[in-house]
Amino acid sequence: MLFHIHHCRGIGLKGTKRLFEALPALPTLFELSPSVIQKITRQTSANLQLFYKDLHSFPTDRYLKLYEENDIQWITIMDPDYPHSLKHVYDPPFLLFLKGDKSLLQAQKKLAIIGSRDATSYTINILHSMIPTLVAKHIVIVSGLAKGADTVAHKEAISAGGKTIGVIASGFDHIYPRENENLAGEMMENHLLLTEYPPYVKPERWHFPLRNRIISGLSEAVLITEARKKSGTFITADYALSEGRDVLCIPGAVGDPLAEGTNSLIQQGAKMVLSIEDIFSELGV
Structure with a gap:
């Protein structure tokens, strides 16, 4: 789910952090109305519109396959091999791409x-x-x-x-x-x-x-x-x-x-x- 959110426009690091903290079960995000998402993320209306559109249309499976074909690995902050020291910095990255x-x-x-x-x-x-x-x-x-x-x-x-x-x-x-x-x-x-x-x-x-x-x-x-x-x-x-x-x-x-x-x-x-x-x-x- 973090992979999907990370590729959505209009959300940014701060917005992702607010979602991550507010929703213990991120998949429930798909069930939320735009107004509830805006209240959590504090986005502008323009950014909310972008994010909501990508949230429900971004082709995650296609990108997962594309990255695999190009030897691009990725890890999220929830993975066990995410660097422990990085997890505790101010605003740690939620996802890292690796080659x-x-x-x-x-x-x-x-x-x-x-x-x-x-x-x-x-x-x-x-x-x-x-x-x-x-x-x-x-x-x-x-x-x-x-x-x-x-x-x-x-x-x-x-x-x-x-x-x-x-x-x-x-x-x-x-x-x-x-x-x-x-x-x-x-x-x-x-x-x-x-x-x-x-x-x-x-x-x-x-x-x-x-x-x-x-x-x-x-x-x-x-x-x-x-x-x-x-x-x-x-x-x-x-x-x-x-x-x-x-x-x-x-x-x-x-x-x-x-x-x-x-x-x-x-x-x-x-x-x-x-x-x-x-x-x-x-x-x-």
Whole structure:
């Protein structure tokens, strides 16, 4: 039933959450009148009309078959293999689409690595040095397939023979950025790519901050390399802190715009990383 609701337009994450909380038996939703559904979900009339139409017409069986034919797996928040740590974040995704090695979700140690899309040689050199040692300890690297630090993290994990998980802000048919389509293909074959959006959904600006809660929610800790003071990286750090995750930061030069974010987080209490041992101590390795 969650699969069906997830594909309906006009409902959104908040509306789905309200339905989930109000209806212990979701199949009874089909029996409800539009006015009752609107009262539960607090949708606008336009969105309610869209949702009610899709609720009673979306071809679920056809999409289930289509996903199976294209090796797209999916899990809901009610499934036993849904990541326990993700279940307890603020507004957890009710459904995840997966391509690749689903078993990576159950890896004991997962470290999110994020940073600036304008990552410099400083980030590249540090990750090139650290990631082989991390994956040698069977730590799975989680990131967002974005330009810059994310791309470096995924590629270094792969080249070092480790495993990596990519969390994207679109459906599988619309990999973003397009320059990472080959990297995404490699990850869908031998690692794991996941998203809360159906394959046909294009990336929207507001998807990216939401995506960050999944990155931090999957991981035991979040390592930040370079970041401006006001950036999407800060959103992920906020999610991590609110979820009780450790936030680790690589310090940078005073006055460097790409170090302002990390240095500020350290000043606020984030763990300063000066060596690989600092990461191991936080992960209990």
